[in-house]
Amino acid sequence: METTIALAGNPNSGKTTLFNELTGARQHVGNYPGVTVEKKQGTYVSNGYKMTIVDLPGTYSLTAYSLEEVVARDFLVKEEPGVVINIVDASNLERNLYLSLQFMEMGIPICIALNMIDVAKNRGIEINEKKLSEFLRIPVVPTVARSGRGKTELMNAAEKMVKKNERPIPLDISYGGDVDQALVEMEAEISANSFLTDTYRARWVALKYLENDEQIRSLGQKTDPVLSSKLEEVVNRLSIHLQDTLDTYPEAMIADHRYGYIKSIIKQGIISFKQDRDRLFLSDKIDKVLTNRFLGPVIMIAVLMGLYHLTFAYSEVPVGWLESFFGWLGGMVEAFLPDGLIKSLVISGIIDGVGGVLGFVPLIMFMFFGISLLEDSGYLARVAFMLDRVFQIFGLHGSSVMAFIVSGGIAGGCAVPGVMASRTLKSPRERLATLLTVPFMNCGAKLPVFALLVAAFFAANEAKIMFIITLVAWGGALLVAKLLRITIIKGAATPFVMELPPYRLPTFKGLLIHTWERTWQYIKKAGTVILGISIVIWAMMTFPSLPESKTQIFEAERKAVMVGVSSTVVEELESADEEAELSERAEGLKDLLTAIDYREAESALKHSIAGRMGTALEPASRLAGFDWRTNIALVGGFAAKEVVVSTLGTAYSLGEVDPEENQSLSETLASNPGWSPLVALSLIIFTIFYAPCFVAVVCISKEAGSWKWGAFSMAFNTLLAFVLAMLVFQVGTALGILAG
Amino acid sequence: MSKLSMRRMKENQSGIISAVKADGEMGRRIRDMGLVPGTHIKIQGRAPLYDPVALRVMGFTLTLRNNEADLIVVEVE
């Protein structure tokens, strides 16, 4: 026999910890159909009885306002789990019971896990669980999820409930005379017409109508518009009456009475406090320092910088290993495959693509380890608390800061983990605005582009220019966020109402599970798509290849050069392996031949789809000062921003330039008449703002839940970048500044 | 005993909520967290830029933006 058991409870009640404790490694993370809310599933076996455990999103209530609440409610109604284990934080009983009450109103069979009983005890809170159980007429089992205490008893109680399989006696509390009267009236109508009653209890439907529940109301409109309007009529009458007599709304009355009911239970001697409830616990004392007006921000900057270094410095080593591995693999292919398209596809398309995907893995692991550490310990909520005032101005949320910093708010980050870091944001509009603006930050891949241009044109002011670039990125990102929030992601700020959970020492196991989950999701979800796009970009820069007539010209040039020197020199060059010391004349020949190869690569690039795009765009891009070479490089930069440098190298017949060693290229640019400091500035601006690299685009689409947003960020960012670059170039030209 | 909006309360000042004037989503969120008439609260502190405000209610700590605190009327002791 099998059954499904759902875990439900407030955020921070210990749900995830209990879930991990019950299912161990037997878990599977996915999404609820059609939404980005995570769905965790696992199995628990006891006495040969297999139970599927589903971790529902943590919520404070069961209204239909947030996605999490809708998901949790739909799951309960549609999947009908055998029993719901409601995790209740014993140190925070009153607020946690508010959710329990709502399950009971729905008529859902629940069993309460009275978790954090150890914390409650330390705080001098004593709970008589027997009495609580008798009062609510449901099993109550004290647990400590962190150590696994009470786990078996809890599961036995749950199993017993499933086996007995009797529907619970629903809890019908009084919401005050006026509301109760309306409820009775509505309930009668609902039952008489079997309105929605195949899925919901009649009284609950009436209650949801009174609570203005969007989901139930629109479902009602569709099912039976006449009856639905009639019910709404009753609600309106009651609303007006309550407004006139008590200056309140039905839903406020209902909430007040729920809490009133909870307070009345608590007063029955179920809970006793040995200490003053407003007493400052250790956690509050820590807060006196960590959120202090002066010390708080200083410590916060130190912690964030620390996290940043943890992520990027320590991940450098494994990233280096991966890079050398893929370099080695490329070398093997180079040596063993014959020259030609297949080789080029394998090296530039597949190996670089897979390497690109896996190259981010250590970064994502370290970053999520760091973020989990801050989140589980409770510090992240304090960061949000301290910075909210600033981010609020731009229509964002205090929690947005994490995503911005990781993306390169301190130059050198990466938008991929940055985009994923926006998960810590619970408010949907603020989250979307954050997702769409973090790619403006200066990630590590943009730095070589800036370094090249600064070295070529602003060598005297390097530090100053880099600082300005960072400021422009932040300013731009925040202003665009504001713009988005008053246009396409319009809507009032999501209420900030946020709990500051007590500081807790995170468990290592919890951190590891969390980190691994995120990393695996990235590999699984993004991996395949990214490999595909990488091959497409390779094809764009390779096809169509040069026609025979053109390649023959280069071939003829090579022959002519070789004929020009004595055959011994040619032989010396052909027989020498790479490391060998060459004679002066052989060296000279080699240089000549390489120069021809590079020129051939340049024409091949110009001939390819990317080259043609670059050329076709030239009339427009001229407005910002870019010629076709820059355009191709920017197209290549969609694969990864540092590719801009190497592609520029090819386009200027310098071969593929290593982004770290750009001297020859920067000299070429500095002396090229098509370039000037103004063009460089315009290109810097463009690079900051244009389309995120496609790995980031894929992540944005996944996190926002729709490819529409990925496409939007490509189109919008590029357009914005172009307008800004054009402004810089045109104004600069008109004023005659930075002309070189 | 006097009534004032939560925004105007000082640090460490405590009182009993007498009305919550928010409706819609905001009202729902505020009430879900237990901020209903009759609940005892105490201001715990404010963020470095004086917004949001942190308060203690039923033994846990909650934060609200000032413009949200405006909607809550508290009867202070």
Ligand SMILES: Nc1nc2c(ncn2[C@@H]2O[C@H](COP(=O)(O)OP(=O)(O)OP(=O)(O)O)[C@@H](O)[C@H]2O)c(=O)[nH]1
């Ligand atoms: N002392 C103590 N700590 C616990 C107990 N259960 C969980 N914790 C800790 O409480 C913190 C929050 O637990 P989580 O399991 O992440 O809570 P959650 O309900 O899943 O929270 P969300 O992920 O925000 O929904 C973690 O640091 C746990 O280690 C417990 O019974 N006793």
